[in-house]
Amino acid sequence: MIVFANFAGIPLAFVMTILWALAGCVTTVLCYVASPRWLKRWTSVCIGISCVALLLGAGWYALQLLLYANNGWLLVEGTVKAVVPVMAVSHLAFMLFTLPKLNKIRAEAGKSAAEARNTASHPMVVIPVYAVAAASGLCALSNIFAQPVMPSLLEMMQRPALLLVLLILPSFVVLKRYRTVLSGQQAERPFWKKLLTAAVTAAGTLFLLCAVVFAASLYGINASKLPEASDMMNHHLLDEGGGSPTMMSGHSTHQDHGGMVEVASLTGDLAAPADRKFELVAQQQKIRLSSGAVVDAWTYNGELAPELRVRYGDMVEVKLVNKDIDAGVTIHWHGYNVPNAMDGVPGMTQNVVKPGESFTYKFRAEQEGTYWFHSHQQASEQVVKGLFGSLIVESKNKAGNVDEELILINHDWVTDQGEKTAFGEEDETQTKQVEPGRKVKLRIINTDNYSQKYRLQGTGYQITAIDGVDIQEPGQLTDRTAFRVASGGRYDLSFTMPEHPVQFKMGDGKDAESPGVIFYSDTLPEMQPFEKESELFDPSHYGKPVVNELTTAAAFDREFVMILGNEMGFYNGKFHFLWTINGKVHPHTPTFVVKEGDKVKTTFVNRSLTEHPMHLHGHHMIVLKKNGREVATPWYTDTLNVYAGETYEVAFLANNPGMWMDHCHNLDHAKTGMILHLMYDHVLPSYEVGTRSGNLPD
Known part of the structure; x- marks a missing residue:
């Protein structure tokens, strides 16, 4: 219902715009209109159109109230502050001035057509209709092209100012016409002059609008250009989350306070001997999928999605070598809370590894579960091309281990046969023979930019872990329950092999081209159509609730808000569809500042038109509330998918000092600025980002 309300305002506003334009x-x-009868009819038509538009307007206001009632002030704040006043004033002007005059015209038409036409030429008959039509148009466009999110006073004044600009020339023409009608000269003007006046008025208004757009574009091009070099921290917009003053209060510097450390020094224990050593060579390589389609891939070690498998407690050492990736590469350990200097974000935690260079990552494996790694240098391109793999950390004790395991890391590949979706290299249906009674575990990793749905048919199953963290006392799900994994997210699924075949498939089971797996015991069967799903898995009502100092906290040390929006605009001098945080794109987004040991709450509010998988580096978040209501079973995640119209409250413990990215893991969104940074107040940057250094994270 909330998602419907979030989207319903857009078509409502567009329909209102069309109706008010017709009324205008x-x-x-x-x-x-010379004929009294036709004057009365056309006036009635105008009143009818306007009343329908007013009813739609009332529906639009009601939608804002519904969104507020269900999801709170943050979801509607931008609209209420920047759009509602313009809409309300124009609607009020129509009802106070235009509607009474239209009723008067309709009443006078049969008695005195001349007097009725004089009333019809009155500026307050026409101008309020123009105003409400323009206001409705601005409202419709605001949802897509200039969405107001936490607007400043200047931003709140932009729409009224633009409305006034659009009304200048039409108002001048209408006033001049009114004086002409009152002087009795209107009837003497030939039709072609009336037509010419209308054409000139329209052209002049369009010219003014184009001038405003042109001026705004020039400003946007220049203002959006990214600096050649910066240190990844927004010094001008530090958000301390309403907590106690930090060492960065008042824009403190290293010279002001002692006890500061640089990111480069946050390496963890490098002296400890490595239990497991790996080498990953980033290189270009042609890879053939199971169907025969060929990918011009960028790979680690010349293979798609290599697996690194270690045991809990191991000291892991990974040497990254760049063979021939010109832009440079890194490795980010997605969801793994490594020391800050090992996080693999170019310009923030290290310099990019250029061709011929290497970098060694070292960290203690202190989280069990399913994780993955990928390059964070121009990630929107490099991940798509294949610079990723899986990181599996096995339990320190073997009790409860499964009999069979399969890693399913899905990805969309661009091949010589078009786009192919695959689990690793397998873009066709795989088969796996499993004896009945054996326990099967699937580790599912979604590398796509959008969430993906999955189905298992043939037996009940359990979701045993989300984003590497075990679910306590997971319940049994039926084979008609689908589940959806966020971009960058991971689910562990387990089932006991029955006597009959079991099918697993990406999607809803209807697309024959989507990858899948058939598990069988004796004779290999064909893939069967999937039955219609009965429900979509909801982690907020599953398993035993997590209970800890975050779920029981009466208050938090810091509270941050991230309102996710969209607009059309310029980014680095080019026109883009932008995805914003608190109405801004990086590097103009705020920097969240915390102290070590803080209990931190973040509220996500999705005001935009699509989902956003929000990923915080270096920490796991625990989900506390969804759409303003406490969830029944709080769960841990590092990549939370927030759908359009949804709000979430999450919390984390600030126990991993450093500077960390917090961004949308739809990497195309991050590429155009849907990024901010979390920094600990005693940490200073060690690197710079930009074209000068070649550090280009997204």
Whole structure:
């Protein structure tokens, strides 16, 4: 219902705009109608159109109230502050001035057509209709092209100012016409002059609008250009989350306070001997999928999605070598809370590894579960091309281990046969023979930019872990329950092999081209159509609730808000569809500042048109509330998918000092600025980002 309300306002606003534009056309020509009968009819038509538009307007206001009632102030704040006043004033002007005059015209038409036409030419018959049509148009466009999110006073004044600009020339023409009608000269003007006046008015208004757009574009191009070099921290917008003052209060510097450390020094224990050593060579390589389609891939070690498998407690050492990736590479350990200097974000935690260079990552494996790694240098391109793999950390004790295991890391590949979706290299249906009674574990990793749905048919199953963290006392799900994994997210699924075949498939089971797996015991069967799903898995009502100092906290040390929005605009001098945080794109987004040991709450509010998988580096978040209501079973995640119209409250413990990215893991969104940074107050940057250094994270 909330998602419907979030989207319903857009078509409502567009329909209102069309109706008010039609009403504007009718009111414009009323004073030219010579026949009393037709004057009365056209006036009635105008009143009818306007009343329908007013009813739609009432529905639009009701939607804002519904969103507020269900999801709170943050979801509607931008609209209420920047759009509602313009809409309300224009609607009020129409009802106070235009509607009474239209009723008067309709009443006078049968008695005195001349007097009715004089009334029809009155500026307050026409101008309020133009105003409400323009206001409705601005409202419709605001949802897509200039969405107001936490607007400043200047931003709140932009729409009224633009509305006034659009009304200048039409108002001048209408006032001049009114004086002409009152002087009795209107009837003497030939039709072609009236037509010419209308054309000039429209052209002039369009010219003014184009001038405003052109000026705004020039400003946007220059203002959006990214600096050649910066240190990844927004010094001008430090957000301390309403908590106690930090060492960064008042824009402190290293010279002001002692006890500061640089990111480069946050390496963890490098002296400890490595239990497991790996070498990953980033290189270009042609890879053939199971169907025969060929990918011009960028790979680690010349293979798609290599697996690194270690045991809990191991000291892990991974040497990254760049063979021939010109832009440079890194490795980010997605969801793994490594020391800050090992996080693999170029310009923040290290310099990019250029061709011929190497970098060694070292960290203690202190989280069990399913994780993955990928390059964070121009990730929107490099991940798509294949610079990723899986990181599996096995339990320190073998009790409860499964009999069979399969890693399913899905990805969309661009091949010589078009786009192919695959689990690793397998873009066709795989088969796996399993004896009945054996316990099977699937580790599912979604590398796509959007969430993906999955189905298991043939037996009940359990979701045993989300984003590497075990679910306590997971319940049994039926084979008609689908589940959806966020971009960058991971689910562990387990089932006991029955006597009959079991099918697993990406999607809803209807697309024959999507990858899948058939588990069988004796004779290999064919893939069967999936039955219609009965429900979608909801982690907020599954398993035993996590209970800890975050779920029981009466208050938090810091509270941050991230309102996710969209607009059309410029980014680095080019026109883009932008995805914003608190109305801004990086590097103009705020920097969240915390102290070590803080209990931190973050509220996500998705005001945009699509989902956003929000990923915080270096920490796991625990989900506390969804759409303003406490969840029944709080769960841990590092990549939380927030759908359009949804709000979430999450919390984390600030126990991993450093500077960390917090961004949308739809990497195309991050590429155009849907990024901010979390920094500990005693940490200073060691690197710079930008074209000068070649450090280009997204």
